[in-house]
Amino acid sequence: MVKVENLSFSYEKDSLLLDNLSLSFLPEKVSVILGRNGAGKSTLLKCLCKALIPQQGKVFLHGKDIALWNEKQIAKKIAVVRQESHYIFPYTVLDIVQMGRTPHLNFLSILCDEDRKIAYNSLEMVGMKSFAHRKIQELSSGEKQMVLLARALCQSPEVLLLDEPNTHLDLNNQWNLLSLLSRLCKEKKWTVVAVIHSPEIAYWLADYVFMLHKGKLAFSGPTREVMIEKNLSTIYEMPMKIYALQEKHIALVPDLKL
Amino acid sequence: MFCSFSYKKMFLVVFFLSIALSLTLGRYTVSLGNVFWDIQRYLQGNLAFQDLSPDSHVILIRIPRILMAILVGASLSASGMVYQCLFRNPLVSPDILGISPGACLGAAIAILFSYRHPFMIQSCAFFFGILAVFFTYRLALFSGGHTVIMLVMSGIVVSSFCTALLSLIKYTADPYSQLPAIVFWMMGGLHQVGWKELTFALPLVSLGLGMIYLLRRNLNLLSLGDEEARSLGMNVALMRLIFIVFSTVVVGATISITGVVGWIGLVIPHISRITITSDHTVSLPWAMGIGACFLLLIDTLARTITPQEIPIGIITALIGAPFFAYLLIFRKERGWGKW
Numbered sequence: 001m002v003k004v005e006n007l008s009f010s011y012e013k014d015s016l017l018l019d020n021l022s023l024s025f026l027p028e029k030v031s032v033i034l035g036r037n038g039a040g041k042s043t044l045l046k047c048l049c050k051a052l053i054p055q056q057g058k059v060f061l062h063g064k065d066i067a068l069w070n071e072k073q074i075a076k077k078i079a080v081v082r083q084e085s086h087y088i089f090p091y092t093v094l095d096i097v098q099m100g101r102t103p104h105l106n107f108l109s110i111l112c113d114e115d116r117k118i119a120y121n122s123l124e125m126v127g128m129k130s131f132a133h134r135k136i137q138e139l140s141s142g143e144k145q146m147v148l149l150a151r152a153l154c155q156s157p158e159v160l161l162l163d164e165p166n167t168h169l170d171l172n173n174q175w176n177l178l179s180l181l182s183r184l185c186k187e188k189k190w191t192v193v194a195v196i197h198s199p200e201i202a203y204w205l206a207d208y209v210f211m212l213h214k215g216k217l218a219f220s221g222p223t224r225e226v227m228i229e230k231n232l233s234t235i236y237e238m239p240m241k242i243y244a245l246q247e248k249h250i251a252l253v254p255d256l257k258l
Numbered sequence: 259m260f261c262s263f264s265y266k267k268m269f270l271v272v273f274f275l276s277i278a279l280s281l282t283l284g285r286y287t288v289s290l291g292n293v294f295w296d297i298q299r300y301l302q303g304n305l306a307f308q309d310l311s312p313d314s315h316v317i318l319i320r321i322p323r324i325l326m327a328i329l330v331g332a333s334l335s336a337s338g339m340v341y342q343c344l345f346r347n348p349l350v351s352p353d354i355l356g357i358s359p360g361a362c363l364g365a366a367i368a369i370l371f372s373y374r375h376p377f378m379i380q381s382c383a384f385f386f387g388i389l390a391v392f393f394t395y396r397l398a399l400f401s402g403g404h405t406v407i408m409l410v411m412s413g414i415v416v417s418s419f420c421t422a423l424l425s426l427i428k429y430t431a432d433p434y435s436q437l438p439a440i441v442f443w444m445m446g447g448l449h450q451v452g453w454k455e456l457t458f459a460l461p462l463v464s465l466g467l468g469m470i471y472l473l474r475r476n477l478n479l480l481s482l483g484d485e486e487a488r489s490l491g492m493n494v495a496l497m498r499l500i501f502i503v504f505s506t507v508v509v510g511a512t513i514s515i516t517g518v519v520g521w522i523g524l525v526i527p528h529i530s531r532i533t534i535t536s537d538h539t540v541s542l543p544w545a546m547g548i549g550a551c552f553l554l555l556i557d558t559l560a561r562t563i564t565p566q567e568i569p570i571g572i573i574t575a576l577i578g579a580p581f582f583a584y585l586l587i588f589r590k591e592r593g594w595g596k597w
Contacts, residue, residue: 041507048488051488070493072493075491078489082486088347088481089481089531091536091537095536095537099479099482099490102475102492103490111541112474239469
């Protein structure tokens, strides 16, 4: 379990990007963070993996303060998948996935056969084994995101943080990526925390939703309870209307009288 | 799979052929048989310095020169590869942090103050090269962190300052003796290399190259960028410092003896990546090998094609520039057009 206590972060002295947040993310559950641009979603994610050091407050993983851990100790437990990575050299897919083994290697050691086996298995889990020797630049955005997910798998973490993983993907690829993520969360007993822009996708994917508004935690709880018109209208600062489509799907439209 | 047996075999053939050519060709052509005969006599202690025949200069001149060419080629290629990963820029060469202008300045100061002993020029060049990189790193830290962009900017500042001072020294130097000496030093060459120079460079280069080789896996991560490398468990600031220190030592130790040798640090890493693989655990040792071979052949060319030895900096640029242009065109077909 990831627990955040009284977390505050700011780049400048007077404007707090995150203001005294306290929340918990549960294992085997997908938690989604929603909010407007600049609400502090990505900043929170960066604080969760110590990419940013908060001015106040603490992040605990299984009751241990991650501020006391070094990069390697954190990477053994927490994997991060970003929107898209930029590669300056034409690595193969296998090269990229194998980099996920880094936290499990000693300072001077190089990859062994066991690491390669884990990398191949990770690629197989995301259905990309046949791409292992393809150059990463030759892949589509959707395929690249699958590779990053495979790298996270290769890292063997307990917590997976995703920062808008579906932003550049078409509907089909979004569906493939997120349904795989949902399945892996249960299989691997991961604590998944994702920043996602689309409330419709969050409704379908998330077990728990955390809504940020101007750096503060506005609403949080089980998806069905929290994702209601009133809450969504508050965090997006515009009237919203929810139309239920199927059991796990909604359509969200602005309720504007033009 | 990338370093298949045939690749390795081909490399070893070219490498030993280059050594054989370099041993036998030059001002005096020496047969391989005589080379081995001299080496055997030397090892048995039967070759005294006073009874050196024209053939025996193999021991005193050619062998240290060959070893130095191997060291310089491997060093420049390895540090070029390191810096390209560190700065996430495929067009970076080892002098980005100001080591070459610093070393040139050091050598020019030594020449200006008439320290004609080669060892003084080398020591000064080495010291000033290291000093330039130190100032670059401190300036980057002082101006808000050791991010890649701050290092590049600081490198530009320090390089420009060193180049300006170098120009000042050139301007004030005696145009008949000191100025040609400075210019000739800057063109690069292995003409001054003997066992003494080799013993100065060998421990430093071995240590630096050894550490770079052992840490080569981390180059892959560094090339992804700070944030991603950190999330994969790397202490980016520490690793960057380690690579900068060892690359600087390696390059400083070699260019302080040979002068500035351009193009190798830029081109050879790309040749290694294109022909072998981008995975630096594999391509780094290959770059070192290819660089060593390349410089050995260039040096043999430099002292055989004309009666007067040509500075190797000229030949590396003459061969390196068109070859790099060829690679840029060839690269498109190998997925390199999407940097």
